[in-house]
């Protein structure tokens with residue numbers, strides 16, 4: 217049982233990503249994990265001026281967000297693909313913090329309405345999470361033609377994904393446990 221931060225990557229009013237994120241939240245809960253559901257649409261953070269650690273009086277919503285990022289044992293960003301990259305809102309949300317991520321793994325989920333499932337965005341996100349000190353696990357989970365995978369209520373319509381996601385979550389759990397065990401012995405800095 218671990219604490220996982222699921223981070224939504226879209227604030228578009230017609231966003232597909234929220235269905236992906238809610239489905240994965242459910243999957244993680246079924247495996248008895250605690251999920252910190254981070255939705256930039258609810259947070260409505262401004263474009264980054266000062267990082268959290270540079271703020272004299274951070275607003276309560278950023279204090280709460282920091283607590284979740286710091287407490288989490290692993291991260292699951294849910295990225296759309298915008299012009300072959302991740303979304304600016306996801307990057308903006310991540311950039312408020314740094315040390316809070318250190319020595320925890322990430323598992324990248326990407327999606328798109330096209331046939332490639334946002335894999336280019338996922339590759340770029342690997343570089344970002346490496347810099348954050350939360351390296352991504354070997355597998356990533358991509359969902360192509362996301363508009364057909366869930367129904368309008370967000371229910372999974374393509375049951376093949378239920379099977380596919382198990383393997384991905386098994387792998388993530390392995391890394392989460394491994395990092396957690398090692399953190400208990402201390403970290404280099």
Ligand SMILES: Cc1cc2nc3c(=O)[nH]c(=O)nc-3n(C[C@H](O)[C@H](O)[C@H](O)COP(=O)(O)O)c2cc1C
Nearest residue numbers: 226228230231232233296297298299300328329330
């Ligand atoms: C600004 C913008 C750029 C996009 N660029 C890509 C792209 O490079 N590759 C792709 O497969 N889909 C692209 N799309 C289509 C997205 O896959 C689709 O809009 C998806 O629903 C976005 O996720 P969201 O609905 O959660 O915001 C783009 C969409 C937008 C709005």
